[in-house]
Structure formats: C-alpha cells, structure tokens
Amino acid sequence: xxxxxxxxxxxLGPLFKFALPILMAMCLQxxxxxxxxxxxxxxxxxxxxxxxxxxxxxxxxxxxxxxGLAMGxxxxxxxxxxxxxxxxxxxxxxxxxxxxxxxxxxLTIFMLVIxxxxxxxxxAPPEAFNQTMSYVFICSLGITFxxxxxxxxxxLRAIGDSKTPLYTVFMASVFNVGGDLFFVAxxxxxxxxxxxxxxxxxxxSVVLCLxxxxxxxxxxxxxxxxxxxxxxxxxxxxxxxxxxxxxxxLVGVSFLAINSIVNSLGVVASAGVGVAEKICAFVMLVPSSxxxxxxxxxxxxxxxxxxxxxxxxxxxxxxxxxxAGVVMSYASLFxxxxxxxxxxxxxxxxxxxxxxxxxYSIDCLLVSFLxxxxxxxxxxxxxxxxxxxxxxxxxxVRIPVSYYMSKxxxxxxxxxxxATPCSTIVQIILCSCIFxxxxxxxxNINNAISKGLTR
Numbered sequence: 001x002x003x004x005x006x007x008x009x010x011x012l013g014p015l016f017k018f019a020l021p022i023l024m025a026m027c028l029q030x031x032x033x034x035x036x037x038x039x040x041x042x043x044x045x046x047x048x049x050x051x052x053x054x055x056x057x058x059x060x061x062x063x064x065x066x067x068g069l070a071m072g073x074x075x076x077x078x079x080x081x082x083x084x085x086x087x088x089x090x091x092x093x094x095x096x097x098x099x100x101x102x103x104x105x106x107l108t109i110f111m112l113v114i115x116x117x118x119x120x121x122x123x124a125p126p127e128a129f130n131q132t133m134s135y136v137f138i139c140s141l142g143i144t145f146x147x148x149x150x151x152x153x154x155x156l157r158a159i160g161d162s163k164t165p166l167y168t169v170f171m172a173s174v175f176n177v178g179g180d181l182f183f184v185a186x187x188x189x190x191x192x193x194x195x196x197x198x199x200x201x202x203x204x205s206v207v208l209c210l211x212x213x214x215x216x217x218x219x220x221x222x223x224x225x226x227x228x229x230x231x232x233x234x235x236x237x238x239x240x241x242x243x244x245x246x247x248x249x250l251v252g253v254s255f256l257a258i259n260s261i262v263n264s265l266g267v268v269a270s271a272g273v274g275v276a277e278k279i280c281a282f283v284m285l286v287p288s289s290x291x292x293x294x295x296x297x298x299x300x301x302x303x304x305x306x307x308x309x310x311x312x313x314x315x316x317x318x319x320x321x322x323x324a325g326v327v328m329s330y331a332s333l334f335x336x337x338x339x340x341x342x343x344x345x346x347x348x349x350x351x352x353x354x355x356x357x358x359x360y361s362i363d364c365l366l367v368s369f370l371x372x373x374x375x376x377x378x379x380x381x382x383x384x385x386x387x388x389x390x391x392x393x394x395x396x397v398r399i400p401v402s403y404y405m406s407k408x409x410x411x412x413x414x415x416x417x418x419a420t421p422c423s424t425i426v427q428i429i430l431c432s433c434i435f436x437x438x439x440x441x442x443x444n445i446n447n448a449i450s451k452g453l454t455r
Contacts, residue, residue, distance in 0.1 A: 006160070006297045007082060007304040012316045015290075015297055019317075021162040023289035027282065028169040035173075036194035037278050039180040041344035048190040049344060050267050051131030053274020054124050055191065057259050059139045060281075061252030062107060066147050068248040069103060070154035071378055072241025075299050076233075077158035078379070082303020093155055094226030095233040104147040111140035121260065127267060131191040138192060142199030148206045157296050168208040176201035243383040247390030254394035254423075258402045262416065265406070272352025272413060275343045276336075279353070280360050283332060286324040287367045290317040291375035298379025307442065314376040321368035333361035352413055359417025366424040373431035382438065389430040398423035 006014060036056065040048045073096045080089045115136050124132045153165045179197025183189045189196070255277075263270045294317050301310040331339065336354030344350060377386045402419035405411055 006300045006313075007306055007309070011309065011313050012320075015293060015313055015316055016320060018160065018162050018297070019289045019293035019320075021166040022157070022292050023285055025162070025166040025169045026285050026289055026292075028166070028173040035177055035180050036198060037275065038343050039184045040191060040194050041275070041346075041349075043185045043188070044190040045127075046267055046271055046346065046349070047128040048131050048194075049271045049346075049349070050124065050128035050263075050274065051135050051191040052194055053271055053277070054119075054128070054259060054263070055132050055135035055139065055195070057252075057256055057274075057277070058111075058118055058136055061249060061256065062111065062143065063146055063150075064248035064252055065245045066103070066107070066150045068245030069100075069238075069241040070150045071244045071295060071383070072237035072239070073151070073154040074158045074295055075240050075378060075381055075383075076236055077155060078296050078299030079303035079381070081159060082300040090223070090226045091230055091233055092237070094223075094228060095230045096151060096155065096237060097227050098229050099234045099237055100147050100151040104144045107147065108140060108143045111136070111143055115140065124263060124270075128270070134192040135195045138195035138199060142202050145199070145202035145206045149202065149209060152206070152209050157292065158299070160296070162293075164209065164212045168205045168212060171208055172201045172205035175204050240381060240383050243387035244378060247387040250391050251394045254398045257399050258416065258419065261402055261406045262413070268346075268348045269352055269413060271344070271346070271349045272340075273356055275340050275349060275353040276356040276360070276413075276417075278343060279332075279336075279339050279357060283328045283360065283364055284367060284371075286328070287321040287371035290321050291371040291378075293317070294372060294375030295378040298376050299381075302380055310376065310379065311439075314372050317372040317375065318369055321372060322365065325364045325368040329361045329364035332357045332364060356413040356417045358414045359420060362418075362421040363424055366421055366428060370424055370428050370431060373428070373435065377431070377434070380438075382434070385431075385434045385438075389427045389434065392430060393423040393427040397426050 006018075037049065037052050040052050073092065077089055077092045077096075080092060115133055118136065119129060119132045149165075149168075156162070156164050176197055179200055180194055183193025183197050187193060259270075259273060259277075262273045294314060297313045298310040301307070301313070336357035337350055339357070340350040340353035343353075374386050377383065398419045400419075401422050402416050405415040405418065408415060
C-alpha cells in the first residue's frame with residue numbers, strides 16, 4: 001500500500017474519496033452508542049435509557065480526548081510524509097505506540113476513580129443511578145481498545161488509508177448489534193448488557209485492525225528500535241494533540257453540563273435529550289469527516305510547502321459539508337419525531353427529543369464552516385487556535401446560555417438547545433479572525449523574503 005499523495009493533482013475528487021470512508025467509519029462508530037440506546041429503548045425501562053444516554057456522554061467525551069491526542073500523530077506523520085522523511089515517519093509511529101500505551105493506562109484508572117462522582121455530578125435520576133454507574137464501569141474496562149483503535153487509525157489516515165478503519169468498524173458494528181440483542185433482549189441485562197456488548201465489539205475492532213495492518217506494505221519500515229520512548233517526538237505529538245484533546249474534552253464537559261441541567265428537569269427530559277444527542281451524532285458526521293480529512297490533506301500540503309492548495313481544500317470541504325448540512329437541517333426540523341421514534345416507543349420521550357432537535361437544525365448549517373476551519377487549523381499545526389476558540393465557545397456561550405434558558409418560565413428543550421448554535425456562531429467568528437490573521441502573517445513573511453531576495 002503506497003501512500004495517497006494529496007500534494008498534487010485535483011482537490012475536490014481526492015478529498016471526497018478520502019472523506020467518504022472516514023464518514024462511513026464514523027457512522028458505524030456512532031452506531032455503537034446508538035444501537036445501545038435503540039435496543040435498550042425497545043427492551044428495557046426508562047431508567048436504562050437514561051443510564052445509557054448519560055453514561056455514553058461520558059464515554060464519548062473520553063473518546064474525543066483520545067481522538068484529539070491521536071491528531072498529534074496524524075499531523076506530525078502527515079507532514080513528515082509530505083516532506084518525504086521516511087525514517088522520521090518510522091520514529092513517529094514507534095513513539096506513538098509507547099505514548100498511547102501510557103495514555104491507555106492513565107485514562108482507565110481515571111474512569112474507574114470518577115465513576116460515582118461523575119454519576120452524582122450528572123444528577124442521574126434515582127431510578128437510573130445504579131444503571132448509569134454499571135454502564136460507565138463496564139465501558140471503562142474497554143478504554144484500552146478505544147485508545148488502540150484510534151492510535152492505529154491516526155497512523156492509517158496520515159498515510160492516506162481511510163478504508164481499513166472502515167472495514168474493521170463495519171465488522172465490529174455487526175458484532176455489537178448481535179451482542180446487544182443477546183445481552184439486552186434475551187438476557188434482559190439492560191444498560192449493563194449494552195455496555196458489555198460495546199466493549200466486546202471495540203476489542204474485536206482492534207484485533208481486526210491489527211490483522212489488516214500486518215498484511216499491508218507500509219511506505220516506511222517499523223523496527224524494534226523505533227518503538228521506544230523518544231522524548232522529543234512524544235513531546236511534539238503531545239504539544240500538537242493536547243490542545244485538540246483539551247478543547248474536545250472541555251467541549252464535551254459543556255455538553256455534559258447541559259445534560260446535567262436537563263437531568264434536573266426529570267427522567268423524560270433526560271432520556272429525550274439522550275435520544276436527540278444520538279441522532280445529532282449522526283447529523284454531525286459529514287462535517288466531522290471532512291474535518292478529519294482536511295487535517296490529513298492540509299498536513300501533507302503544509303509539509304510540501306503548498307499553503308494555497310491547503311486553503312483551496314478547506315473551501316472545497318466547506319462547500320460539500322454545507323450541501324449535506326442543508327439536508328440534515330431539514331430532516332432535524334421537520335422529521336425530528338420520526339427520527340426519535342426509531343430509538344424509543346415512549347411518546348413523551350419522542351416529543352422531548354424532537355423539540356431539542358429543532359435547535360440542532362440551525363447548527364447543522366453552521367458546523368459546515370466551523371468543522372472545516374478546525375480541520376484546516378489542525379493540519380496547519382495551529383492546534384492552540386483550535387483550543388482557544390473551542391473553550392471560549394463552550395464556557396462563555398454554550399453553558400451560560402443553556403443555564404439561562406433552563407431558568408426561564410415555561411422553558412423548553414428547544415430553548416435550551418439554542419445554546420449550541422449560539423456557541424457555533426461565536427466560534428465561526430473567532431475562526432475567521434484567526435484565519436485572516438494567519439493569512440496576513442504569511443503574506444508579510446513572503447513579502448519580507450521577496451524583498452530580501454531582490455536586494
């Protein structure tokens with residue numbers, strides 16, 4: 001398997017072809033939690049639905065932290081490939097293996113320690129408290145598999161392979177469906193059964209990914225001496241990945257805060273938002289896939305010194321994301337009840353979820369621009385800029401607005417949900433300012449170089 005070269009030729013076609021398998025893989029990954037909620041909603045009680053909704057929020061936050069850290073490997077490896085530095089690429093991969101082994105151990109211990117405090121802070125309804133703790137505990141035991149999958153995936157994407165993760169997640173998703181049906185519908189284990197099926201499926205995805213990887217011919221060699229604690233490389237991976245991980249974590253915390261606010265309104269509101277969030281996970285997949293694809297596309301072009309081409313790729317990503325966003329927005333606004341009805345037969349929960357989705361129909365259009373900005377900044381190595389705009393949007397807009405809306409007389413989940421598009425608007429403005437600042441800085445540097453050469 002030779003690497004996919006994004007530094008030459010057309011932009012739109014290769015970007016779309018690379019993004020499509022990522023989109024499909026992300027869709028299947030989203031099915032892990034969605035299938036849990038779907039089957040629990042059909043064969044268990046409202047308390048189990050609330051437990052899976054709340055617990056999977058925590059698991060999702062941990063996952064995005066891991067994905068953010070893995071972005072450090074993707075950026076560094078992509079730029080090394082763009083420069084043609086094969087030995088450096090080998091050292092980056094080897095160092096990443098050591099780094100993510102440490103991350104896995106730390107996150108597992110962290111998840112086990114905060115299980116009960118997390119459940120308390122999230123104000124899990126009394127009838128869902130024990131189920132939430134069980135779900136989080138069991139899923140915590142599978143953190144190693146989530147870390148391993150994302151670490152391997154970051155390497156594969158950096159070399160232009162977005163298909164292998166798709167194949168492995170597809171097979172694991174099929175296994176997850178069967179596991180959910182067995183543990184929840186047959187054994188009636190509720191939220192705990194859904195968690196067991198999820199962990200087993202995640203383990204399978206890692207095994208399959210490694211099996212596929214062993215059969216492929218990589219563009220660089222990986223020797224034992226490459227797999228070591230190379231401090232200078234790990235520091236670079238961490239410095240690039242940590243801002244993305246921190247931003248994603250704090251954004252996740254902001255959504256957990258909203259979930260906590262909603263939980264105080266009762267079990268129906270809690271379950272309704274949980275169902276809506278699962279639908280939103282699918283709605284946001286297209287812009288998310290283009291964000292990840294642009295990170296690789298831009299990283300290779302930045303490494304090759306082709307910044308104009310990198311900016312054109314960002315605009316292409318925005319255009320394609322927006323076309324999909326219009327469709328998703330329409331579906332969320334007018335067919336929210338139909339979408340929610342897929343996950344539960346409880347009429348009150350369906351109504352609550354549909355009301356929350358109306359607010360997300362606005363965000364479907366806005367994230368087409370925001371996520372592509374983020375992908376461009378990540379690929380450029382400007383991960384601190386991503387962190388700043390994400391934190392400001394989450395803690396200066398999303399949480400305060402959602403809290404304010406929840407305290408209004410006769411409030412609704414639609415009003416609380418408006419906090420998200422409000423945050424996205426502010427983040428787009430911030431990203432636009434950062435983009436033009438970096439562009440102006442680049443022009444000044446080029447002008448200075450040009451003047452130096454003419455003297």
